[in-house]
Amino acid sequence: MDFRQERTDQQTPAGYAGQQFNPAPKRRDPAERPGGKPGKGLGLTFLLATLACLAALAATYFFFVRTTTGQFIDESALVEAVDIHGTAGKAANKLLDGLPALSVLIATVVVLFVTILRRRWAAAGIAVAACVGANLATQILKDLVPVRPYRGIETLELNSLPSGHTTLAASAAAAVFLVVSPRWRPLVGFLGGSFAVATGVSTLINQWHRPADVVAAFLVVGAFMVPAGWLIVRTGPGWNGWTGYGEHWAASRLWLALPMLAGLASAGVASYALLRIAPGPGQEGSTTNYFWAGTSLIVIAGYLATVAGVWLFGQAARRRRASRR
Numbered sequence: 001m002d003f004r005q006e007r008t009d010q011q012t013p014a015g016y017a018g019q020q021f022n023p024a025p026k027r028r029d030p031a032e033r034p035g036g037k038p039g040k041g042l043g044l045t046f047l048l049a050t051l052a053c054l055a056a057l058a059a060t061y062f063f064f065v066r067t068t069t070g071q072f073i074d075e076s077a078l079v080e081a082v083d084i085h086g087t088a089g090k091a092a093n094k095l096l097d098g099l100p101a102l103s104v105l106i107a108t109v110v111v112l113f114v115t116i117l118r119r120r121w122a123a124a125g126i127a128v129a130a131c132v133g134a135n136l137a138t139q140i141l142k143d144l145v146p147v148r149p150y151r152g153i154e155t156l157e158l159n160s161l162p163s164g165h166t167t168l169a170a171s172a173a174a175a176v177f178l179v180v181s182p183r184w185r186p187l188v189g190f191l192g193g194s195f196a197v198a199t200g201v202s203t204l205i206n207q208w209h210r211p212a213d214v215v216a217a218f219l220v221v222g223a224f225m226v227p228a229g230w231l232i233v234r235t236g237p238g239w240n241g242w243t244g245y246g247e248h249w250a251a252s253r254l255w256l257a258l259p260m261l262a263g264l265a266s267a268g269v270a271s272y273a274l275l276r277i278a279p280g281p282g283q284e285g286s287t288t289n290y291f292w293a294g295t296s297l298i299v300i301a302g303y304l305a306t307v308a309g310v311w312l313f314g315q316a317a318r319r320r321r322a323s324r325r
Contacts, residue, residue, distance in 0.1 A: 042316055046230035049312060053222035060219065061145070061161060064212035068151040074210040075155045077294025081207050083287060096202050099165055107131070107172035114179045118239065123232045127175040130228035134221045138167040141220070163200065163209040166217035170196035170302075174225040177309065178232050182242040182317035186255035186310050193259055193306030196221075200298045204291075211294035215301045222305055226312070233316045242317045256310055259303035266303075270296035 064070035115124040142164070147157040173192025180188050200214035233240050245253045273289040273296070 046226055050223055050226045053219045057216055057219040060212055060216050065148055071151050071153040074212045075153055076290035078207055078210045080288050080291035081205050093206055096165060100168060103168050103172035107175050110176045111179050120179055122235045123179045126228050126231050127178040130224045131171040131175045134171040134224040135167055138162045138164055138220055160209055161213045162216035162220050163203055163213040165203055166200045166214045167220055169199035170218055170221040174221055178229050182240060183248040183251040185313055187250035189306050189310040190255040190259055193302055197299055197302035201295055211297045214298045218301050218305050229313060240317050244318060256307060259306045263300050263303040266296040266299040
């Protein structure tokens with residue numbers, strides 16, 4: 001007697017003797033299938049982030065362009081940049097001269113490398129389209145937004161909001177951020193945010209743009225890149241997943257901590273600078289206080305956007321991984 005056959009017969013359900021029994025396959029979660037959709041609530045989060053960028057852009061324009069106080073703060077920062085233009089100005093000028101070519105080169109090389117190596121064609125197309133859209137929007141806004149109204153502040157009437165150089169730098173960095181894997185995004189976000197912040201500060205040092213122009217550029221980029229990122233998460237569920245911070249050195253929480261610390265330090269600098277020129281017994285004539293306050297505003301806005309972006313896309317990737325379990 002064949003004991004193997006006897007064992008098989010004993011394990012076969014009644015009515016199926018002599019037939020091979022295969023249990024019904026386990027149903028896969030839709031998120032595990034190619035093209036699976038993100039978890040509920042994700043689209044709403046991205047929508048709110050986009051609306052927040054647009055609302056902040058409108059508020060920035062209204063306060064710094066349409067009000068006397070805003071114009072005074074913005075213009076004072078620009079005027080006081082003359083006092084520290086020396087060596088810093090030469091370095092900033094070199095950065096700005098090579099910025100367009102440098103931004104396009106870095107973004108093109110990284111995006112092409114990731115696209116060809118990982119075959120992320122859809123993600124690359126969406127990121128590049130958003131990058132182009134942000135830069136076109138900046139130029140259109142410069143043409144459509146009325147000249148700066150006279151509010152008692154002597155300034156150039158020519159509209160300079162948003163900053164084109166800052167938009168180019170921030171959008172190029174954001175395009176790279178969107179196409180890389182989630183575990184690389186914390187590091188890429190910090191490096192790209194630092195590049196954009198350095199560009200914005202350089203435009204102020206060289207008196208090309210006021211602080212509000214730079215902040216507006218960050219917000220324009222955010223308004224385009226956030227919805228683009230949502231599309232990338234939806235069209236690339238297979239690679240938009242990770243196990244969280246710490247799985248890789250580029251996914252360390254350090255890359256979130258550094259911009260947060262820089263933002264907090266800048267907030268302290270801005271508060272100290274503004275307190276020194278606030279009306280009161282200790283009020284003093286400003287020499288560079290408005291400049292440092294304006295610089296701090298750029299750093300705060302740039303790194304706040306960096307932290308928010310890394311957190312938002314980290315949550316999206318973690319939702320993806322959680323839904324696949």
